[in-house]
Amino acid sequence: MKTFHRFVLFGLLAVFAAFFLLPFYVMLVTSLKDMNEIRNGSLLALPQALDFTSWFKAWGSACTGMDCSGLKPYFFNSLIMIVPAVAISTTLGALNGYVLTKWRFKGSELLFSLMLFGVFMPLQVVLLPMSQVLGWVGLSDSVWGLVCVHVLMGLASTTLFFRNYYIGLPDELIKAAMLDGAGFFRIFWRIVLPLSTPILVVTVIWQFTNIWNDFLFGVVFSGADSKPITVGLNNLANTSSSVKEYNVDMAAALIAALPTLAVYVLAGKYFVRGLTAGAVKG
The missing domain is CATH 1.10.3720.10 (MetI-like)
Structure with a gap:
């Protein structure tokens, strides 16, 4: 019985942790996709290939108002x-x-x-x-x-x-x-x-x-x-x-x-x- 209660407790904690981390997961996989894959694919789907182009653009060339030097x-x-x-x-x-x-x-x-x-x-x-x-x-x-x-x-x-x-x-x-x-x-x-x-x-x-x-x-x-x-x-x-x-x-x-x-x-x-x-x- 004690083992069963522990299993249920850890199962619930895992569900809550997954729910809490879901937005972070969506942000991460979206940042590694190109726009065509984002438009045609699922929000939760893993990227077909790792593409860091958006990261480089966000860092050094994305526009913030009139300035296009990124973050x-x-x-x-x-x-x-x-x-x-x-x-x-x-x-x-x-x-x-x-x-x-x-x-x-x-x-x-x-x-x-x-x-x-x-x-x-x-x-x-x-x-x-x-x-x-x-x-x-x-x-x-x-x-x-x-x-x-x-x-x-x-x-x-x-x-x-x-x-x-x-x-x-x-x-x-x-x-x-x-x-x-x-x-x-x-x-x-x-x-x-x-x-x-x-x-x-x-x-x-x-x-x-x-x-x-x-x-x-x-x-x-x-x-x-x-x-x-x-x-x-x-x-x-x-x-x-x-x-x-x-x-x-x-x-x-x-x-x-x-x-x-x-x-x-x-x-x-x-x-x-x-x-x-x-x-x-x-």
């Missing part, structure tokens, strides 16, 4: 933006969590409560004031303006993650280091940060996914030469032509999704471990 410039804009944005927001979140748990001061709990508003605040609320501030400091319509926006908008989440994780670290570690003469930053770099690997992985994956997949800030705050991959994908899919090339659109969508897919495939198990190690407790 390549948008992809590199996102890379240039995401590396400093993830690094800075993660570092600041770690410092904030460290201060709010191990170096508490009068009003620190109130400050943390106010910061939590950033987690639940609708993104549309900040569009106008953020655009004004970026204009005042001369960073509007630039990649570095987008970096600043994503750092500020991610700070509440990263602080929440690290604060909840650092609550579980023994205060005796900090007190012992202080007795040995270690200061604020030395304790952080030598003791706290080496113990933070699980939550660092969680935060980096979280920030990477949110920033890479963001469309709202990308379309509002970017200029002609600083648009991220999501804006480029939208422009490519909505560019009118005499023939709608579904294989190119599917290849472009997969190219845009590859970095986040790679991150979760390579580091997904560490993400789950980090969450269970304390990222959402407290």
Whole structure:
């Protein structure tokens, strides 16, 4: 009976997994077909031959509006933006969590409560004031303006993650280091940060996914030469032509999704471990 129940359970899980992965399968096989095969064949049929022409076109020559250089410039804009944005927001979140748990001061709990508003605040609320501030400091319509926006908008989440994780670290570690003469930053770099690997992985994956997949800030705050991959994908899919090339659109969508897919495939198990190690407790 136990074996039968397990068989039924795994069978249901397999069905749900297949249903969940079906859109990805359709996108992949469509991207590997030519247009004649797409018109005359079945949506679920495997390609008769592997044809990567649509991938090369989506990457380097597909039109996104008036520009026909594919997704390549948008992809590199996102890379240039995401590396400093993830690094800075993660570092600041770690410092904030460290201060709010191990170096508490009068009003620190109130400050943390106010910061939590950033987690639940609708993104549309900040569009106008953020655009004004970026204009005042001369960073509007630039990649570095987008970096600043994503750092500020991610700070509440990263602080929440690290604060909840650092609550579980023994205060005796900090007190012992202080007795040995270690200061604020030395304790952080030598003791706290080496113990933070699980939550660092969680935060980096979280920030990477949110920033890479963001469309709202990308379309509002970017200029002609600083648009991220999501804006480029939208422009490519909505560019009118005499023939709608579904294989190119599917290849472009997969190219845009590859970095986040790679991150979760390579580091997904560490993400789950980090969450269970304390990222959402407290």
